[in-house]
Amino acid sequence: MRAALITAGRQLLAEAGLAGLSLRAVTRQAGVSPTAAYRYFADREHLLAAIATSGVWELTADLEAADRLGVDKLQDQACAYIRFAVANPALYRLIFGPERLSHYPELESALAAAYGVLAARVAKQAAPGRATDKTMACWCLVHGLASLAIDSRLPPDAGPAQLLAARLTATLSLEN
Amino acid sequence: MRAALITAGRQLLAEAGLAGLSLRAVTRQAGVSPTAAYRYFADREHLLAAIATSGVWELTADLEAADRLGVDKLQDQACAYIRFAVANPALYRLIFGPERLSHYPELESALAAAYGVLAARVAKQAAPGRATDKTMACWCLVHGLASLAIDSRLPPDAGPAQLLAARLTATLSLEN
């Protein structure tokens, strides 16, 4: 049932956005009583954290797939990242949003895993010693781009965000 | 009174975070009745948008100051940006957060102004033709870094976020 609540939440999130993601709406969607969720989640926030965590694992899998199948593997990871964000805007916002979802250990470790996939790629391509900085720059750039793209705050003539991600990632000049 | 509500909101935002920023709390803080704000804002969201807008103008002013007074003007802008975000985390999250605050024209134009300050700087330093891409990369990077820093999602050994901003900005290699 924990799982049922999470998928109900993700559906609600996709349909009605973060605003529609009330505890009661989730239980309603799952067909149970308003307070049933309290058996599985201490808090509304804990439910949100669980939903976010499920999303992060999905993102991690996408990144891994891009790295396994891609040709320009780093750019492909960036593309996959943006694709995920654009396909699940509300979920993405929940993950990185202003809720105080830090210090939920499961979420933390899921995020660490996603970060690890990128870091591994950069480590293979960047000049040694510059890897951590480059990884961070890449992460920040892609995350920032995703945030802006989702909120359609990119210049209108910027073109599709995924291409942008590839282009901008390429400007990071890993080799020096 | 519009102004009083906005400053009350910003105070609440700084003290209690986004969660504490209820319409009723703002009116309470301003010492008026719970529904008084509806004379000035159609919606809670409109109030939030106004608060966010006031923040963005402040940020714009900070960027301009950094560009006027700085030595490494681009890095200084990046530093100022991060400093603003770290000093006003809740406000920053409100501005770029998951609320549907797009399509508020005042907010839009305030953001455009901030973006313009950065764009002008980059245009002066970047190779012609690459300016728009470089501007966007810079904006995304700094915005992403700010988001991550605020939510303390940066690697713990990364050092202060403002220095990071300068370092990462420098890796953008504007000249080619």
Add this chain to the structure above:
DNA sequence: CGATTATGTTGACAGTGTCAACTGTTTTTC
């Protein structure tokens, strides 16, 4: 079988966003 525990439901409380109706005050207009 009976006792215990897991699972879920009812009922209630405070707090929220929002609206309609009301009162007092200021400004406009003749």
Add this chain to the structure above:
DNA sequence: GAAAAACAGTTGACACTGTCAACATAATCG
């Protein structure tokens, strides 16, 4: 200057939310 209109803010109410305590029911196990 008086009547009328616009403004500014309040009261009362409604549906909704997160949360908790108390209750019912089903599953598990000795």
